Amino acid sequence: MPPSHPPRIPPPPWVIDLKNLPANKPRPTSAAVPDPPGFTNSSGSKKSTKQGGPTPTDPSETDDLFLKKAWEIALAPAKSIPMNAIMMYMSGNSLQIFSIMMTAMLFMNPLKALSSVNATFARFDNERTHARLWPVKLAFIALQLATIALGIWKVNGMGLLPTTYSDWLAWETERKPMEFSAPAFQVLSSN
Template structure:
């Protein structure tokens, strides 16, 4: 007689997964917390998922959502402005590689964003929303111009913009004096 080997019993987690959880008796004097829903069994979940089919949004609802998302994208550069301003403040006004890279980024990012304007807003554009996206695009451009203005302020603070008279001395002509303290012959 040959003995047939019995397979080992399944692990405890398999047994727990296949059997419904044992609910502890509920104390009726303690109410459930707000937002609590009791755990559903697998059958109840399957039935509720079959019953609750999500209705498709209408075209107007989709367009409204697209415009909201476009507005979020349009004001995103303005949300980055305080952090960039703090970074510019922290880099100081001396010419260092870190401050130069930060200023380069402040100039490059808004210029590239404005150049890629149509590509940025292409997912939100359709014949129904194209007219409503014009103020969104203008706001996006203005927010990027604020970033560019921050870069110009930083370059000026670093002393790289020729804004004083001494920066243009090479192009100034010699002054012609109408009066002199000493006669010309004495010079």
Template sequence: MASSKASVPVWVAQLESPPPARNKLPGASDPLGFSSGSSSSKKKDGKPQPPKAPTTDEMETLKLKKAWEVALAPVKSLPMTAIMMYMSGNSLQIFSIMMVFMAFKNPLVGLMNTNLAFERFQTEGGNSSNKMLQTKLVYVAMQLVALAVGIWKVNAMGLLPTTRSDWLMWESQRESLDWAVTAL
């Protein structure tokens, strides 16, 4: 009968006993954040040590960076939205109506869900809440800028009453000072 080693596939044998590490080139250092598997990063039994847990300051910094990414996300999609609105034209068509609807819906939903968007970044502490308030204010400002693009499109379509002729219904008719008599 064949031994159990012979019946094991090659990839299993390689997985169980990985090849030895290659020697580094002289003068070449490891990239930042890379551990080369030297004896300092391994325990005495040969197994790698688990990475150490980040400190609370590092976690606060990481959460704040992620919160800023969320705060600036509405502005990142703004150029594409503006181009799509420009390309859809100013006439009343189904495509331009859908674009205007989405231009109003997305910022309004974002404004209503502001606290929900930043809920996962909240931590206890006075200093972090002030920084989170700044990111929330920037998020609201970016949503208002996105809403302004929708208002620009509605105005370009001629749907906003911005001229005097749009309000003629509420103006009284002028009394004429001259009379004209037509000739036969």
């Protein structure tokens, strides 16, 4: 390390900024600053009532709400199935980039959803709702499977399912003849 100091250069602005932090003043609370005249804080009043009245909620009520919410989530795919079906029907059976992408989505989304069934319903899951969530989950899985079935129907329509003889033709072999023959009627004369 050479002993000579580099020429003194002024520190960059950010260093100055960092060193001279403004005084950390607390933000004025709403209570401290009076509302302007004529302003009525409706939300504030609500909040205040909530805050003010900590009424203990009934846990069964919450669970019902949870289940209701869970059912809503579970049945959401049912709403998209008709739309998907119409789209699939309309897009035709030709192999084009859009129909291929749409069909791929029909498989991707349900599979993703199926792999995270528990995570989807985790926030509604507690000791009490656990047992009652089963039918919800089953309905959810069934609907996802229905979407997949729609995809399979579409893929079949596109002719991508190996369900016919022609799909297995390449694996069928010619019958081996048991005898050997050779043509021998080649009579070539000198003229």
